[in-house]
Amino acid sequence: MIKTAIRFSQYRIYWILLLVLGVVLESIALYYQYVLDEWPCVLCIHIRIWVFGFILIAIFGIFLGQYIATNRTLHLFNSIVMIGFVERSWQVLAVERGWVFGDCNMDAGLPPWFALDSWFPALFEVQTSCGYTPLIILNISMAEILMLMSAFLLITSLALSIASYGSE
Numbered sequence: 079m080i081k082t083a084i085r086f087s088q089y090r091i092y093w094i095l096l097l098v099l100g101v102v103l104e105s106i107a108l109y110y111q112y113v114l115d116e117w118p119c120v121l122c123i124h125i126r127i128w129v130f131g132f133i134l135i136a137i138f139g140i141f142l143g144q145y146i147a148t149n150r151t152l153h154l155f156n157s158i159v160m161i162g163f164v165e166r167s168w169q170v171l172a173v174e175r176g177w178v179f180g181d182c183n184m185d186a187g188l189p190p191w192f193a194l195d196s197w198f199p200a201l202f203e204v205q206t207s208c209g210y211t212p213l214i215i216l217n218i219s220m221a222e223i224l225m226l227m228s229a230f231l232l233i234t235s236l237a238l239s240i241a242s243y244g245s246e
Contacts, residue, residue: 092238093139096156099231100133108201110220116212117205121170123186125224126202127194128163132156132231146242153239160232167228171221173208182208 107126110116118126135156142148172178184204186195194202211220 090140090143093136093143093152097133097136097140100129100136103129103227104133104201110212111205114212118203119170119206119208120182120184120186120204121166121173121208122211123195123202123204124166125163125170128159128166131159132163135159150239150242153235153242157232157235157239160228160235163228164225164232167221167224170208170211171219171225174211174219174221 104126107118107122111118135152139149139152139156143152169178173182184207186202186204188195195204211224214220214223
């Protein structure tokens with residue numbers, strides 16, 4: 079099992095699968111926004127940013143992952159991104175379930191040097207307040223699916239990050 083993880087951490091297929099998953103997640107989000115009129119809240123926009131983060135890391139992994147030091151660094155960065163993805167997913171679920179009460183406004187809270195909401199409003203503009211995510215399938219909400227998926231991706235990323243140090 080450990081040897082399999084070590085080998086998988088070195089393969090380009092992991093980065094390709096991660097890229098495909100990220101593109102699918104972003105496509106689903108845009109489908110819900112523009113076709114089903116389910117507008118994104120600030121937490122949803124933050125999740126989109128974390129997903130774009132691992133898409134970018136996956137692209138670098140596809141092209142530069144054959145170098146051991148770069149591969150290790152990318153796995154480490156990917157684990158950091160996945161921690162952010164889990165945290166934002168938990169916040170969405172916690173707000174939806176009423177576990178936390180917070181100020182969820184219409185401002186993405188991004189600094190001027192990273193104003194994605196201004197540069198790419200079609201993708202990153204906050205358009206509604208927090209508190210609700212649509213049901214996806216079998217009465218499972220988008221927040222529940224995001225929480226499960228992000229936790230799985232974090233565990234996988236951490237395992238592969240550790241395994242990448244087992245390679246020679």
